[in-house]
Amino acid sequence: MLEIITSEAxxxxxxGFFTRKGGASSGIFHGLNCGPGSTDLSEAVDINRARVAAYMDVQPNHLQTVHQVHSPDxxxxxxxxxxxxQADAMVTAVPGLALGILTADCQPVLFSDPDAGVIGAAHAGWRGVKDGVLEATLDAMEALGADRANITAVIGPCISQAAYEVGPEFVESFIDDNPENSRFFSGGKGDRALFNLPVFGLSKLRKAGIGHAEWSGHCTYSDPERFFSYRRTTHLGEADYGRLISVIRL
Structure with a gap:
């Protein structure tokens, strides 16, 4: 059975923010791995993506994803x-096109202005957020007739601050950009710090003038039964990891 997290907002x-449950993949990819860039069997990934498309009531070729490269494009x-x-966000005003974002700790962000009939989806890791992918998505939606004051954005399952340990160079790069960025960090062990990726994303969205923004509150790292996690895979020494999919459509 597929498990889908939704937001009333x-x-x-x-x-839907799809968990890893209900998929055809096995081994370290067990579940709903929707990442064609993984080393999973392509047949299993195709089956998983077809199940997602069927749930979203679109043809498999109408479930659209991009080659994500941590850009603002x-x-x-x-x-x-x-x-x-190669891009990290999509927007459309065409009914029947489903926009899908693949993640395994980064933020999947789904956008909607239902009055204008415009939607968006963004892959938002720390680099993409820092470089402006969220603001660029809002700009692209407005170019299609949306009004950012009427846009809602929801950040889906991603790594939480408690699990996101970073080094001093990482912290310094953020504070060099803006001393106020220190609020996204808390103390870790030794010289390490804990980075709050979803709050960083929310702050960018709210500063950009969006109507409403929220995080689902789910941590990918801490719940292996439901979510894939790049960082957890790295800590376990596994060879690869699955990719979650988050989808929105008109």
Whole structure:
């Protein structure tokens, strides 16, 4: 059985943050691995993505994802893409196109302006958020007729602050950008710090003038039964990891 996390804030727009439950993959990818970039069997990934498409009530080729590269780049979709472009966010005003974001600790962010009939989806790791992927998504939605004051964004399952330990160079790079960024860190062991990725994302969205933004509150690292996690895989010494999918459609 598929398990889908939804947010009342995004309703009536159809959407879902899919957990790893209900998939065809096995081994370290056990469950709903939707990442074609993983070393999982391509047949299993195709089955998993087809199950997601069926739940979203779209054809498999209408479930669109991009080749994510931790950039601020946004693609505007007017029809299904045959080749996945390098980008980290998508927007559309076309009914029947489902926008999918793949994550394994980074933030999946789903956007909707139901009055304008415009949606968006972004892959938002620390680098993408720092470089402006969330603001760029809002800009692209407004270019399609949305009003950012009417846009809702929900951050889905991602790594929480308690599990996101970083080194002093990481902290310094943020504080060099803006001393106020110190509020996204708390003390860790020794010279380490704990970084609050979802609060960083929320702060960027709210500063950009969005109507409403929230985080689902789910931590990918701390719940292996439900979520894939790149950092957990690294700590366990596993060879690869699955990718969760988060989807929104008109």
């Amino acid at each position: 995004l309703l009536p727009t159809r959407h 946004v693609v505007t979709l007017t029809e299904p893409l045959i080749i996945r472009p």
